[in-house]
Amino acid sequence: MPVPEALEFFVDPARCIGCNACVQACMECDTHKGQSMIQLDYVDRRASTMTLPVICMHCNSPTCAEVCPADAIKMTEDGVVQTARKPRCIACNNCVLACPFGVPKMNTRMGLMMKCDMCYDRTSVGLKPMCASVCPSQALAYGTRAEMAALRPNAKAVNTFQFGNQTLTTKVNMMVPLHTRTDHVDVTAAMHEPTIGQNMLEDVFDDVPVAGDA
Amino acid sequence: MSRDLPTPPLELETLQAFGPHRSYSDGIRVDSGVVPDKLVKTHCCFCGQQCGMQLKVKDNAVIGVEPWYEFPFNRGMMCPKGVKRYLQQGHPDRLLHAYQKAPDAPGGFRELPYEEAIRKVASEIDRIQREHGPNAFGILSGASLTTEKTYLMGKFAHMCLKTSHIDYNGRLCMVSAGAGNKKAFGVDRAANPWTDILGAEVVLIAGSNVAECSPITTNYVWQAREQGAKVIVIDPRITPIARTCDLYLPVKPGRDTALFNGILHLMIENDWLDHAFIDAHTVGFEKVAQEVKPWTPRRTAEVTGIAEKSIRTAAEWWGKAKTSFLMHARGIEHHSNGVMNVLSTINIVLASGRLGKPNCGYGTITGQANGQGGREHGQKAEQLPGGRDLGNPEHRAEVAALWGMKPEELPQPGVDAYELMRKAHQGELKGMLSICFNPVVSLPDNNFVREALEKLEFFATIDFFLSETSRCADIVLPGSLQEEDEGTVTQVEGRIIKINAAVSPPGEARQDWKIIQDIARALGREKGMTFQSPREIFDELRVLTKGAVIDYSGVTYERIEENFGVFWPCPSEVPEGVPLPGPQGTVRLFEPDAWNPVAKGKGPFYFADGKARFNVTPYKGPTEDVDAEYPHILTTGRVVSQFLSGNQTRRIGPLVDYYPEPKLELHPRLAKSLGIADGDWVTAESRRGTCTVRAAVVETIRPDTVFLPYHWGGRKSANQLTISAQDPISKIPEYKVCAVRVRKAEAPPEYAQKLEPQQ
Numbered sequence: 014m015p016v017p018e019a020l021e022f023f024v025d026p027a028r029c030i031g032c033n034a035c036v037q038a039c040m041e042c043d044t045h046k047g048q049s050m051i052q053l054d055y056v057d058r059r060a061s062t063m064t065l066p067v068i069c070m071h072c073n074s075p076t077c078a079e080v081c082p083a084d085a086i087k088m089t090e091d092g093v094v095q096t097a098r099k100p101r102c103i104a105c106n107n108c109v110l111a112c113p114f115g116v117p118k119m120n121t122r123m124g125l126m127m128k129c130d131m132c133y134d135r136t137s138v139g140l141k142p143m144c145a146s147v148c149p150s151q152a153l154a155y156g157t158r159a160e161m162a163a164l165r166p167n168a169k170a171v172n173t174f175q176f177g178n179q180t181l182t183t184k185v186n187m188m189v190p191l192h193t194r195t196d197h198v199d200v201t202a203a204m205h206e207p208t209i210g211q212n213m214l215e216d217v218f219d220d221v222p223v224a225g226d227a
Numbered sequence: 228m229s230r231d232l233p234t235p236p237l238e239l240e241t242l243q244a245f246g247p248h249r250s251y252s253d254g255i256r257v258d259s260g261v262v263p264d265k266l267v268k269t270h271c272c273f274c275g276q277q278c279g280m281q282l283k284v285k286d287n288a289v290i291g292v293e294p295w296y297e298f299p300f301n302r303g304m305m306c307p308k309g310v311k312r313y314l315q316q317g318h319p320d321r322l323l324h325a326y327q328k329a330p331d332a333p334g335g336f337r338e339l340p341y342e343e344a345i346r347k348v349a350s351e352i353d354r355i356q357r358e359h360g361p362n363a364f365g366i367l368s369g370a371s372l373t374t375e376k377t378y379l380m381g382k383f384a385h386m387c388l389k390t391s392h393i394d395y396n397g398r399l400c401m402v403s404a405g406a407g408n409k410k411a412f413g414v415d416r417a418a419n420p421w422t423d424i425l426g427a428e429v430v431l432i433a434g435s436n437v438a439e440c441s442p443i444t445t446n447y448v449w450q451a452r453e454q455g456a457k458v459i460v461i462d463p464r465i466t467p468i469a470r471t472c473d474l475y476l477p478v479k480p481g482r483d484t485a486l487f488n489g490i491l492h493l494m495i496e497n498d499w500l501d502h503a504f505i506d507a508h509t510v511g512f513e514k515v516a517q518e519v520k521p522w523t524p525r526r527t528a529e530v531t532g533i534a535e536k537s538i539r540t541a542a543e544w545w546g547k548a549k550t551s552f553l554m555h556a557r558g559i560e561h562h563s564n565g566v567m568n569v570l571s572t573i574n575i576v577l578a579s580g581r582l583g584k585p586n587c588g589y590g591t592i593t594g595q596a597n598g599q600g601g602r603e604h605g606q607k608a609e610q611l612p613g614g615r616d617l618g619n620p621e622h623r624a625e626v627a628a629l630w631g632m633k634p635e636e637l638p639q640p641g642v643d644a645y646e647l648m649r650k651a652h653q654g655e656l657k658g659m660l661s662i663c664f665n666p667v668v669s670l671p672d673n674n675f676v677r678e679a680l681e682k683l684e685f686f687a688t689i690d691f692f693l694s695e696t697s698r699c700a701d702i703v704l705p706g707s708l709q710e711e712d713e714g715t716v717t718q719v720e721g722r723i724i725k726i727n728a729a730v731s732p733p734g735e736a737r738q739d740w741k742i743i744q745d746i747a748r749a750l751g752r753e754k755g756m757t758f759q760s761p762r763e764i765f766d767e768l769r770v771l772t773k774g775a776v777i778d779y780s781g782v783t784y785e786r787i788e789e790n791f792g793v794f795w796p797c798p799s800e801v802p803e804g805v806p807l808p809g810p811q812g813t814v815r816l817f818e819p820d821a822w823n824p825v826a827k828g829k830g831p832f833y834f835a836d837g838k839a840r841f842n843v844t845p846y847k848g849p850t851e852d853v854d855a856e857y858p859h860i861l862t863t864g865r866v867v868s869q870f871l872s873g874n875q876t877r878r879i880g881p882l883v884d885y886y887p888e889p890k891l892e893l894h895p896r897l898a899k900s901l902g903i904a905d906g907d908w909v910t911a912e913s914r915r916g917t918c919t920v921r922a923a924v925v926e927t928i929r930p931d932t933v934f935l936p937y938h939w940g941g942r943k944s945a946n947q948l949t950i951s952a953q954d955p956i957s958k959i960p961e962y963k964v965c966a967v968r969v970r971k972a973e974a975p976p977e978y979a980q981k982l983e984p985q986q
Contacts, residue, residue, distance in 0.1 A: 027471055028449050030438035030439075030445055030467035030468065030867075031438075031467055032306050032307060032439065032467075032867045033868060033885050034304075034305060034306050034310055034442070037307040037310040037882075038305070038310045040252070040881065041292065041310065043259050044259060046252065046256070046257040046258070046259060047253075047256075058925060059905065059924060059926060060925075060926050060927075061465070061926070061927065062465060062467045062470050062927055063470060141294075141296075141303070143294075146294040146296070146303045147294060147303065147305040147306075147309070147310055148304065149301075149305070149306050149438075149442035149445050151304075151449065164450065164453060165453050167453060168453075
């Protein structure tokens with residue numbers, strides 16, 4: 014049975030209290046018991062108690078799968094990106110390095126990339142994933158778009174992300190304040206970019222004296 | 228430099244034999260596709276939120292947890308402790324037998340057949356009471372027990388042992404709130420269901436680290452904000468709930484009464500008052516108005532250390548709101564002026580008139596599982612079941628009649644748990660039996676507490692793991708985990724809920740109520756102590772509370788399960804013309820036309836005239852203020868992954884891993900002046916003890932204050948430092964303020980090499 018189309022995942026880091034319930038609950042997921050696929054970090058504990066839970070965003074066109082040389086990362090028809098297939102995964106780490114959200118983890122003991130599969134054992138039978146079930150602040154929430162709109166009138170769900178020249182659309186939504194002009198979370202717009210790559214080369218040529226000038 | 232400060236023993240052999248060791252999921256608990264034999268609907272064994280959950284059971288073992296989406300309070304939500312609580316069951320440290328102290332045995336204890344252990348306990352109780360009188364033996368009990376057990380403990384002490392000396396660990400927890408509520412409202416229960424938080428215009432959180440200590444309440448607060456609420460947080464630390472609040476008031480620890488007096492001053496000055504409510508439903512407003520007159524914003528700012536502008540904003544938001552919810556917890560209650568702090572918050576609630584109506588609420592957040600029910604039915608020093616008073620002749624007569632004894636046979640009111648320790652230390656108390664209490668970790672100045680217990684002629688405990696306190700015992704009886712017994716608890720909202728047994732006790736371990744009755748039988752005093760099941764105990768309690776303030780008479784196990792809990796008061800009978808409460812009992816207290824057995828229809832509050840009381844709240848600072856010798860304020864509290872003294876949670880591996888050892892939080896400004904960097908070993912020293920832990924340098928705490936969580940024992944215990952000063956009314960200890968000096972440690976502590984983080 015596919016994951017019901019109406020049910021979606023919503024992440025709202027502003028609500029996160031860093032309690033670790035999602036991480037603990039993730040370890041209870043039937044497909045990877047004892048191991049959590051969620052990364053929960055303090056952004057800067059010295060300055061703030063702010064924490065950020067990272068789950069797989071389940072990209073429509075997943076970078077992890079695109080860079081996989083062994084074609085080990087599959088997506089279900091209902092758009093859930095799965096852990097690498099054990100017989101195919103060569104533990105090359107390409108996916109770990111390539112994912113712009115930093116989600117896949119290499120389980121070196123098993124020689125296998127593992128990641129969040131949105132509790133496929135639960136969501137494919139209409140249940141909520143473990144993390145979104147337990148999350149006491151509902152920073153991780155699972156339900157319909159209409160429910161979310163009714164519960165959170167001051168936020169909107171965004172699922173397009175810009176990483177440099179790469180635009181990603183995801184199955185999982187990020188909640189952002191309603192009254193802002195951004196229609197996507199543009200990482201590069203907020204970046205201080207050091208002079209590397211193409212820019213650096215241009216600088217080098219600019220500084221090279223043109224023959225005949227001297 | 229420093230005097231000789233006490234140092235707890237490392238007890239390496241005991242730790243090796245009895246833990247705490249860390250347990251992780253393995254075997255069947257990590258196998259995929261295992262189908263449990265059954266899912267047992269029950270509630271968490273830890274805090275007062277009492278999240279509904281389902282335990283997965285296979286072959287008499289709890290193998291995991293499944294959300295219980297239908298339970299309305301938490302709808303499947305759980306904190307990390309709830310998710311991992313199943314790892315305490317089947318734990319390698321679990322006590323499977325009775326033990327006797329034996330210095331030559333490995334770990335210092337030798338196994339003892341259960342019946343022999345019971346006989347020894349009974350014969351020592353009998354000897355001590357015959358030689359020194361009934362009051363020479365004392366009982367320590369706890370609020371993590373079911374209500375049935377707490378009732379039985381009170382009956383055991385008052386009827387069976389006829390000792391005045393019983394008290395419980397709620398003395399460390401709910402007593403300031405309870406005393407304040409009784410003084411102001413005549414009844415002690417959170418006034419509102421938590422759904423009233425949703426739709427409140429202002430949510431004021433005073434001294435409550437909601438996100439870490441009562442995580443499920445977070446979603447109520449965030450949801451209220453989605454619907455337009457402004458959230459005000461009062462705390463010396465920017466806890467996770469304070470991080471994104473609308474107004475943060477960084478109160479200097481111990482100055483809460485001053486702040487609330489200052490807020491009431493501004494409410495009066497600006498006439499942000501509900502005169503109609505004050506006139507119709509309260510007494511004492513004029514005196515309180517006089518008391519707060521000198522509390523100008525300027526003076527309030529000077530005393531509380533909060534910017535004057537923020538105090539004015541808080542008063543304006545609170546004053547002008549049409550609906551509101553005020554909640555507080557140990558942050559304002561753990562003080563030698565704890566009851567005054569509570570009463571000063573109640574004064575601003577009463578002045579606003581926002582009580583007894585939808586979205587107009589007030590409540591204290593309970594700490595332990597049965598923080599509410601555990602303070603209702605007679606295990607408190609001064610109490611009889613139904614919230615009755617042991618010192619009240621009418622109440623004594625009512626209870627004595629139902630117990631089949633003469634009122635004069637009941638002992639007189641006793642003393643609080645800390646005073647029991649002082650009596651033990653002085654030699655007045657000769658023996659004690661403790662259950663569900665770990666005072667060697669949880670009481671302040673706990674090196675004194677260990678000394679006191681060691682002076683007892685006889686000390687016995689009922690425990691499931693060998694706690695730091697049980698290490699002091701002569702006999703340890705193997706009790707039951709929450710999942711091994713059934714019964715009721717009353718959660719944060721005053722909702723009575725049902726705990727269901729998932730598995731049976733292992734080895735020679737027994738349900739606690741059986742152990743207590745076995746002792747009574749061995750004493751030859753089994754009268755009234757021959758219950759066959761928790762249901763029988765509950766049925767006796769129901770009858771006994773009929774007509775009392777805390778009336779459970781209309782509550783049955785079936786009614787609880789059919790309605791997702793029943794809120795008390797829930798009488799079985801009411802006078803003619805008074806409506807019986809609905810299936811869920813009395814969900815909201817103090818509704819304008821509510822009837823209660825004290826006011827008898829004169830008003831919604833539990834006094835003869837039906838009116839609430841304003842109480843004059845003079846400000847008094849903390850008992851031990853900072854000085855040149857001890858210049859820093861120490862405040863203590865909790866972290867989300869641990870619970871209370873850690874006897875359970877320090878054995879659950881994944882919880883330990885999240886926050887392995889206590890860290891001293893201090894502000895970078897203070898750290899710099901002391902030459903301390905993040906991660907350094909630092910020593911905090913008070914007049915009572917010393918503690919060396921690693922530093923966490925964070926900007927989320929007042930620079931004049933340091934914070935240390937209290938879940939660890941021995942040399943890592945924060946309560947080596949804290950002061951045993953107590954509130955004169957509630958007798959709660961002052962955990963939230965004492966004076967310390969902090970310095971960079973000369974060397975890592977001895978324990979760093981020898982102990983695991985949880986030990």
